[in-house]
Amino acid sequence: LTSATAWKPSDWLEQITRGLVFVDFHNASESNIDYKVIDLINGIEEQITETSHRRIQPIEEPSYLFEMIKWHYKQNSRIERLINPAESFPIEESYINLAIVDSKEQQGKEKKLRDANQHETIMGTFEDIYGVKTPINVKDIFNTCKEVGKKVLVFGRAGIGKSTFCRYVSHQWAKNALWPEYNLVVLISLRSLTENRYSPLSSGKSYSLVDIVAKEYFSHDLSEEDTSLLRKQLNKRTVLWLLDGYDEIVQNVPSHLQHVFEQLLNTPHH
Incomplete structure (x- = not known):
């Protein structure tokens, strides 16, 4: 183990090692190894003694x-990248564009889409359906939820x-x-x-x-x-x-x- 100043745990490991006593073995040599081992043993015994006299608090969160x-x-x-999976880019550079679509208006236009026969009409109506929307920031997507339980459904064609x-x-x-x-x-x-x-x-x-x-x-x-x-x-x-x-x-x-x-x-x- 190294000293607390030479090594600092992060994230989940810090949760486990917080409060532990460290004995520095980084510069151990034949002349001082016995003393360091004794320090380690004494530290372990002290922690065992303290734990046995301390009321163990139940863990409330994992x-x-x-x-x-x-x-x-x-x-x-x-x-x-889809074309070359060997290449990649940071996820922060992935721009997520969301929009809220009025459900009643969309349902009416979807009916028009189902009733359309010509390809040109279908494509035009499809664009009309998903063209009526209000842009929204990612962090605000739950703001429109009226119920206590917040549920959002994200639509989009395959690969979007x-x-x-x-x-x-x-x-x-x-x-x-x-x-x-x-x-x-x-x-x-x-x-x-x-x-x-x-x-x-x-x-x-x-x-x-x-x-x-x-x-x-x-x-x-x-x-x-x-x-x-x-x-x-x-x-x-x-x-x-x-x-x-x-x-x-x-x-x-x-x-x-x-x-x-x-x-x-x-x-x-x-």
Whole structure:
């Protein structure tokens, strides 16, 4: 271990190592190694003694799990080019243009589109439908929500950037640049809810939200304590769910995943 001044942990690791005593072995030599080992042993014994006399406070939030999810978003910070996936560019350079479309007016124009026969008429009407819109800033997309549970549906043709939008906002949240009112943002690619990835469980059992988050974000099995803490947090209204690819799965949800799919759609904020 190095001294606290020579090494400073960051993100989720800082949550684990905060308050620990460090013994500097960086410049250890044959002449002083025994003294350093004794210092380390004494430090461990002192911490054990202090812990045994200290009332252990229950952990209320799985902070380091949240930090690991943030770390995942920060690492996923580049967008691959469609023509040459080997090339990429920073996700901050991905410009997300959103607009609010009046639903009643849009429905009327969609009916006109369905009734059109000529290709020229269809294309013109399509542009008319999606031309009537009010630009909105990403950070303000929930402002128009009147209900306590805030839900926004992002439309767009294939390849226009809906998935990129989800990656962008989750990355911005991880950098504390967007939606600080949410303690956790969970991006779930609904297209990953397949039978190959989530095989049917034994009779009478079904997947939960915790199961989905654990599989998508953690390479190790969560302890019972972490699972319990995460379950409590996922039920709170300070969690925002980003559900990407709804149009690709809504008609093809495996029967054994239907329950958890409905749970995702019923989350308070998404």
